[in-house]
Amino acid sequence: MSYPHLDAYSRLLREAHETAAPGQDRPASPRSLIKDSWRRSMAAGIDPEGDSAPLVYDTSYIQDIRGAHPLRPLLPLLTETLSSLADETEHVVIVTDEDGRVLWREGGNAILRRADRIGLADGHQWTERSVGTNGIGTALATGRPVHVYSEEHLMRALHIWSCSGAPITDPDSGRIIGCVDVSGTARSLHPATVSLVGAAAKLAESELALRMHHRDERLRRRYESLRGRPGILLSPTGRIISGDPSGSLGPRINLSPVPGEGARSPLQRGLRNASAGRIPLPSGHGADAADRLRLAGQRMILSDGTVAMLEPFSDGFLLRPAPSASPPVLTLSFLGERVPSASLGDHDRPLSLRHAEILALLALHPHGLTAEQLSFHLYGDSGNPVTIRAEIHRLRAQLGTVIAAKPYRLVCPVEADFLELRRHLAADDPAALARAYAGPLLPRSESPEIRRERDELEAQVRACLLRQGCPDALWAFAQTANGRDDYEILERLAALPPTDSRSAAARTRLLP
Structure with a gap:
């Protein structure tokens, strides 16, 4: 620290706090590391009058969260390295995850009770955007060890504390995965503590690197086999x-x-x-x-x-x-009254209505849908994403890995009769439309999204045929479920010469 006299530095910081408001110049500023942190904290909306870090983890789940974290095996190493400080009554050792959420802490009962009052406890978050400038959050923000002294904290409730934090980087992924911190009352924590904390973080990274090399060697041996x-x-x-x-x-x-x-x-x-x-x-x-x-x-x-x-x-x-052979094509037949089916390669499979609806929605949304989006498209507001995940699991049992996750999407070439219908509509080809249109899309489906698509397709097909369809195309539409009683279509057919059997059939259908 560039100020040898803490009392003088504290007075300077108190003056800076008086002007620590957005848009105001500070006649007296702290060191640049802290000034930059204050700027980030104020931009995040931190209230200097706040009194505690927020609780973001349900403490009933904290054991499961700890057990899954990559720093869990290194906890004894970290606490042993810093145990001399944790044994003192005015220091607490903290280990957080990459988002500044406290996973472990160690210290005397008295200091832990004081730490509880400001949320320096399991499940609370200590990023700059949560509590402003502090040893944990500022170390994570800058990616290097930092010491934050007393009034350097933006929140005044933290001015009786000082803290030294150092980020821990995973050598495998190259990402910060946590932070180790020692906090104590302002005068009891020497600024040199940051060197010890930084050494503990480096020791943890060395252990992670050693474990990584052991895993690499096991993988390499299996690979060589x-x-x-x-x-x-x-x-x-x-x-x-x-x-x-x-x-x-x-x-x-x-x-x-x-x-x-x-x-x-x-x-x-x-x-x-x-x-x-x-x-x-x-x-x-x-x-x-x-x-x-x-x-x-x-x-x-x-x-x-x-x-x-x-x-x-x-x-x-x-x-x-990659294999030189082309991936199998998923073919969907969903138009008309027939049982919906899917074929993958040489295998044809009848589908339940629910599975057909899911595949239709994924085909209509090639970029993918989340479980929540699929649930809404299928059931509306009453949907449950858990049901969708179960149905996707059953679909994968039938079709293999053609459905990827996060989001759910089809990852193979797809051909579908309703997608072909869209292409003919875009080409304005009534003859091809009449050949391709076998009836409504999944006519038994009550899915809001499927019903919308079904109604739009039928309306567009009908409009195209009425506008420029030949008698053969009109007659083909008249054989579908909704075309049998379509008054305008039948009127066009009834106008054919009396010798045309289609004219007689149309007139018969028009009879009351």
Whole structure:
């Protein structure tokens, strides 16, 4: 700290606090690190008169949250490193996640009771946007160890505290995954504490790196047992661990998305260029087995035009040459009174109405729908996303991996009779319309979205045929469920020469 006398520095900070309002100049300013933090905090709407950090985790779930966090195995290492401070009555050791939410703390009973009053406790959040300038939030915001002294806190309720925090970066993903902090009453916490806290964070990162190398070695041994099968071995976060034994992919890891598929795949959208030693995966993917399965089959193009595919391998991924055969086409037959069906490759499957509705909605929304959106389209406000997830699970049992998640979307070529109908309407081709239109879209469906699509298609088909349809096209429409009694269509047919059997049939239908 550039001010050797804390009393003088405290007076300067108190003057700065008097002018710490948006848009006002500060005649006396704290050091630049704190001044920048105050600016960010004020922009986030922090009230200097606030009195506590917000509670963002239900404490009844805190054990599960702790158990799933990557710092959980390192907690003994961190607390042992800083135990001399935690044993003192006026210091508390804090470990948070990447969003400044307190997961663990240790200290004497007296200091913990004081910490409770300001929310320095399990489940409370200490980012700058939650409580303003503080050792945890400012360390996370700047990505480096910081010491925040007394009146350097923007909230006045924290002025009796000082804190030293240091972020912890995961060497595998390269992202900050948490923060270690020591907090105490203002005069009891020496500014040099930040060096000790920073050393503890570096020690944790070294341990994470050691564990990462052990995992890499296990993956590498399993990979080498493949003996010549081409592929680039990736960690769960997309870090390149080992090259390609056959040499067919290893030198070419500058990736770009497959044309036409980027809009449907967050992985492909992120693969404009692979950074050195890493292939970026979508945020939140690859961390567990379920995430890895969701990424299975993602296709991408290498810089020389070779198509590659991502597949789960043990705890990581293999990037392998994609099969040369075209993926099977999903064909949907949903028009008319017949039982809705789907075919995938050479296999035809009858579908329940609910499964047909889901596939129709996914075909109509190629960019994908969340469970909540699907539920609303199917059931309106009374829908339940849990029901949708169960139905998707059953659909996957029938159709395999053609439905991807987050959001739900079809990841194979799709042909559907109602989509073909749309193309004929766009081309204004009444003859093709008459051949393709077998009846309303899923006529038994009560889904609000399906009903809207069904009504629009029928209205457009009818209008096109009335405007320029030939007798054959009009007669074909008259054989559908809603066309049998369509007065205008039948009138056009009745006007045909009396020798035309279609004229007689139309006149018969027009009789009261």
